[in-house]
Amino acid sequence: MEIIMSFVIGFLFMAAVYLMLSKSLIRIIIGTGLLSHGAHLLILTMGGLGGTAPPVVADGVSVSDYVDPLPQALILTAIVISFAVTSFFLVLAYRAYQELGTDNMNLMRGTEDND
Amino acid sequence: MINLLLFPILIPLLFAAILLFFPKNISLQRIIAAAAAVATLISVLFLLFKVKADGVQAVTLGSWDAPFGITMVSDLLSVLLVLSATVITLFVIFYSMPTIGIEREKSFYYPAVLFLLVGVNGAFTTGDIFNLFVFFEVLLMASYMLIVHGGEKPQLRESIKYLLVNIISSALFVAGVAYLYSVTGTLNMADLAAKIPQIEATGILTVIAVMFLVVFGFKAAIFPLYFWLPGAYHAPPIPVLALFGALLTKVGVYAIIRTYTLFFTMNIAFTHELLGIIAILTILAGCVGALAYFDVKKIIIYNIIIAVGVILFGVAQMNEAGIEGSIFYLIHDMLIKAALFFLIGIVAVLFGTSNLREMGGLMKTYPVLGWVYLIAAFGLAGIPPLSGFPGKLLIVQGGFEGPQFWGSIVVLATSLLVLLSVIRIFIYAFWGEPVQTVPLKKRSYYQMFIPAVILVGLTVILGVGAEMFMPLIKGAGEVLLNPSIYIDAVLKE
Numbered sequence: 033m034e035i036i037m038s039f040v041i042g043f044l045f046m047a048a049v050y051l052m053l054s055k056s057l058i059r060i061i062i063g064t065g066l067l068s069h070g071a072h073l074l075i076l077t078m079g080g081l082g083g084t085a086p087p088v089v090a091d092g093v094s095v096s097d098y099v100d101p102l103p104q105a106l107i108l109t110a111i112v113i114s115f116a117v118t119s120f121f122l123v124l125a126y127r128a129y130q131e132l133g134t135d136n137m138n139l140m141r142g143t144e145d146n147d
Numbered sequence: 148m149i150n151l152l153l154f155p156i157l158i159p160l161l162f163a164a165i166l167l168f169f170p171k172n173i174s175l176q177r178i179i180a181a182a183a184a185v186a187t188l189i190s191v192l193f194l195l196f197k198v199k200a201d202g203v204q205a206v207t208l209g210s211w212d213a214p215f216g217i218t219m220v221s222d223l224l225s226v227l228l229v230l231s232a233t234v235i236t237l238f239v240i241f242y243s244m245p246t247i248g249i250e251r252e253k254s255f256y257y258p259a260v261l262f263l264l265v266g267v268n269g270a271f272t273t274g275d276i277f278n279l280f281v282f283f284e285v286l287l288m289a290s291y292m293l294i295v296h297g298g299e300k301p302q303l304r305e306s307i308k309y310l311l312v313n314i315i316s317s318a319l320f321v322a323g324v325a326y327l328y329s330v331t332g333t334l335n336m337a338d339l340a341a342k343i344p345q346i347e348a349t350g351i352l353t354v355i356a357v358m359f360l361v362v363f364g365f366k367a368a369i370f371p372l373y374f375w376l377p378g379a380y381h382a383p384p385i386p387v388l389a390l391f392g393a394l395l396t397k398v399g400v401y402a403i404i405r406t407y408t409l410f411f412t413m414n415i416a417f418t419h420e421l422l423g424i425i426a427i428l429t430i431l432a433g434c435v436g437a438l439a440y441f442d443v444k445k446i447i448i449y450n451i452i453i454a455v456g457v458i459l460f461g462v463a464q465m466n467e468a469g470i471e472g473s474i475f476y477l478i479h480d481m482l483i484k485a486a487l488f489f490l491i492g493i494v495a496v497l498f499g500t501s502n503l504r505e506m507g508g509l510m511k512t513y514p515v516l517g518w519v520y521l522i523a524a525f526g527l528a529g530i531p532p533l534s535g536f537p538g539k540l541l542i543v544q545g546g547f548e549g550p551q552f553w554g555s556i557v558v559l560a561t562s563l564l565v566l567l568s569v570i571r572i573f574i575y576a577f578w579g580e581p582v583q584t585v586p587l588k589k590r591s592y593y594q595m596f597i598p599a600v601i602l603v604g605l606t607v608i609l610g611v612g613a614e615m616f617m618p619l620i621k622g623a624g625e626v627l628l629n630p631s632i633y634i635d636a637v638l639k640e
Contacts, residue, residue, distance in 0.1 A: 052315070057307065064314045071321040078329035103328070106277055110321050113284045117317075120291060121310050128303045140304045 037077040044070035057125050057135040064121065068114040072107045079103030151197055152204050152221040154190035155229050155268045159183055159236075163261035173252050177244055180257035184237035187264070191230045198226045199619065203626060203636035205274065213638045214338040220274035220637055223623035224474060228271045228401060231481045234605070235393045236264045238598040242489055243386040245594040246496070251297055251384075259296065263289035263390065270398050274637060276327065277334050279402065280320050283366070287313050290395060293387045294379065305382035312375040316365035323358045330355065337637035340410040340630045349413045356411035356418045360403065360425075367399025369459065370428040373452050377436060380448045385492030388444065392451050393485040397477060400455055404462050404473065408627040415465060423463035423551045429456030430561050437568035441503040443491040443576070446568050447484070450527065453565060454480040460554055461542035469545025471624040475613075476538030482606045483527050483534065487569075489599035490520045493592070494576050499585045503572065508581030516596065517577040523603050524573060526610060528566035534610030537617075 044066050051063030079100045085093045087101035129135050162183030166176060198204055198221055207216040221229075240260060247256060266286025273279050291313075295306040328334060330351055331342045343352060361372065368376040376396070380388055403422075411418055433452030440446055458480065461473030493516060495501045497509065510517045522533070529535030539562065546555030609616065626632050 052311070060311060064311070064318075067315065067318045068321075071318045071325070074322050075325040075328070078325040080329070102334075103325075106324070106328075109277075109281060113281070113317075114314075116288065117284075117291075117310070117314055120288075121307075121314070124295060124303070124307060124310065127298065128307060131298070131300055131303055140307065 033081045034077055037073065037081065041070045041073050041077065044073070055136050055138055057128070057137060060137070061118070061121055061125060065118060068110070068118075072110055072114075075103045075107050075110070150206060151190070151194050152206060152219055152226075152272060155187050155194065155233065156265055156272065158187045158190060159261040159264045159268070162186075163258045163265065166258040166261065167255065170255055171253055173249065176252060176257050177240075180240050180261065181237070183261055184233065184240055184264075187268075188230075188233045188237060191226065191233050194221060195226050195230060198223055199622070203633060205637045207637075214333055214335045217278050218274035218335055218337065218637050219272050220337070220633065221272055222626045222633060222636075223619055224404075224627065225271045225401075227474070227478055227619060227623060228397070228481075229268050231478050232264065232267045232271070232394055235481060235485045235602075236260065236390065238485065238489075238602055239386050239390045242389070242492075242595060242598045245591040246492065247384060247386055248297075254296070255292075256296060259289050259292045260390065262286075263293065263394070265289075267394050267398055271401060274336050275334055276336060276339065277324055280317070280324060283320070283398070284317065286395070286398065287317070290391065293390070294383050296387070297384070299382075302382045305379045308375055309379040312365060312379075316362050319358065319365075320362045323355060323362055326351075326355050326358070335637070336405070336409060337634045341634050341638065343410045343413060346413075352411070353414045353417055356407070356414070357421070359406055359411070360418075360422065363399045363402040363406070364425075365399070367396050367403060367455050367459075368429075368452050369455060370425050370432055373429065373432065376452065377445060377448050380451075381442075381444055385444075385488060385495070388448075389485045389488035389492070392448065392488055393481045396451055396455055397481055400458055400477060403459060404477075404627065407462060408465070408470070409630050409633060412465075412630070419463045419465055420550070423460055423554055426456045426458075426460035426463055427551075427554050427557050429453075429459070430557060431456075434561050434564045434568075438564060443495060443501045443503060443572055446572060447487050447491060450487075450565060450568065451484060453561065454484070457539065457542060457558055460551075460558060461538075461545055464542075464545040464549035464551065465628075466545050466548050467624060467628060468541045468548060470627050471617075471620050472538050472541025472543075472545055474538075474623050474627075475616075475620050476535070476542060479526075479534040479538050479606060479609060482602055482609065483523060486523050486599055486602035486606060487527065489595070489602065490516070490523060491572065493595050493599065494520075494572075496595070497584045497587060498576070498582065503575040506576040506582060507579035508577070509584070510577040511581055512584065517573070519600055519603050520577070521573055522607065524566070524569035526603070526606050527569055529562055532607075532611055534606040534613075536610060537613040 048063045048067035051059050083099035085097045087098050204221045207213050207218045209216050263286050266282050269282035295302050364372045430453050433449045436449035437446050458473045458477050461469040498506050526533035526535050529539045543555040
């Protein structure tokens with residue numbers, strides 16, 4: 033299972049890198065979204081995919097059957113942080129589109145006399 | 148007062164939350180922001196005496212046993228860095244009052260500065276690798292807001308690039324933590340330091356060490372990863388630039404120092420040699436930029452990159468002289484960069500431009516400013532009685548004792564280029580034919596000049612009284628060279 037997850041995460045990273053190297057700003061933001069999905073799935077996978085019971089204390093479940101709860105807590109934290117950053121980035125992109133009149137990263141170059 | 152080491156994080160957090168309630172009342176905002184910085188400074192001084200007297204302080208939040216809860220650890224290195232960060236934030240708040248503009252002050256400027264201080268102090272104090280990530284995000288969120296605050300066109304353009312680079316490096320940080328967790332099964336730094344020497348698969352740990360170097364290298368602007376810094380730091384106004392230049396890259400440098408002395412010590416022959424080579428390349432890349440530009444901000448911005456290289460070269464040597472030199476130079480560099488940005492901020496306001504070619508003859512009208520700038524420039528380059536000298540001397544000595552003696556020669560030679568780059572500002576702006584200057588009210592001139600003078604004075608004290616500060620630096624270096632002190636302080640309870 034970990035092998036399959038690793039391939040999926042690798043594919044997500046590949047797609048994210050491809051999108052982030054493109055010209056359009058909105059494609060770059062979609063790329064950052066895929067990148068954080070990949071990172072979150074990576075924590076889940078690297079914590080080990082063993083265990084059958086959800087990490088909630090219940091009767092009749094032995095300790096070895098629980099899923100590792102720590103990676104889930106880490107992911108939850110990382111998800112809200114990337115939500116906040118993504119929403120800020122989207123508003124920034126909208127504002128930049130209003131002010132600069134373009135979403136093409138090639139036209140957003142700064143030079144000495146073009147500030 | 149066992150929670151004393153949490154106060155430098157909690158006080159600015161509390162005051163920043165209070166400041167959110169009345170954004171339009173500028174005078175109250177100013178008073179409370181300054182009071183917050185002063186209160187934080189007092190608590191840090193208490194903490195410094197406590198750590199000096201009793202050794203490394205550790206608190207595990209919620210009274211869980213050490214590797215299971217989040218531990219906050221304050222050793223001499225982190226308390227010294229928290230002290231410098233707080234001092235700089237205090238002066239940035241004073242310097243912001245006349246320069247940042249009323250519109251910005253009305254829209255949550257001071258809370259953002261205090262949240263940045265929360266993130267920086269937390270990152271310096273934490274003893275948990277994932278908690279370090281969270282505090283990085285706290286300071287990055289505050290810095291995203293500050294870099295775009297005001298919404299001018301260059302700011303919007305550059306903050307997009309700054310955000311993108313930091314989002315990528317944060318995702319890599321998460322991935323690095325995931326790999327480290329799967330190999331070791333723990334996130335507590337002291338526990339990592341105890342577990343990593345027992346793991347025989349050093350190959351995978353070396354890969355993770357290099358991955359963390361990439362992550363923190365993005366924040367610290369080391370050689371191939373510094374491309375975002377000159378553009379991004381050129382956009383925001385001067386007080387924000389001083390705050391960023393003095394604090395943000397140094398947090399990345401601190402993270403590299405901490406991880407590379409505490410737990411990534413299993414394959415020094417590879418990782419630390421790589422770090423040394425990258426540090427030298429960083430210095431050279433920074434020198435090229437510092438000499439190439441005719442823009443006062445750009446020159447000092449590239450000097451940030453040079454200093455990052457010098458500090459990391461000292462760390463890469465892993466001997467007593469190198470590490471102590473790096474700690475001294477790190478503290479010196481935080482103070483002197485803030486002071487230099489303050490001074491060139493005044494120069495740029497006086498001429499109404501940051502282009503060196505349009506400046507000249509300031510020595511006749513503002514002689515004191517000129518002499519203070521000259522002292523700061525000499526301090527940056529490391530002229531003996533001033534603060535850049537003891538640190539660089541120890542770093543060079545460490546390099547000659549270690550395997551990379553050629554690196555020490557580069558550090559010495561590039562000091563001349565650093566001196567040349569800052570003296571060029573002096574020659575163009577202060578000598579030569581006087582140029583028409585923008586009239587500036589005496590009162591606001593002194594409001595900008597006095598924080599700068601006090602900071603330059605602090606660096607002079609740091610340099611002249613180096614003997615006085617050396618016991619602190621030695622104590623900080625001792626913990627870095629003997630991780631067992633750190634591990635015992637955290638895991639004993």
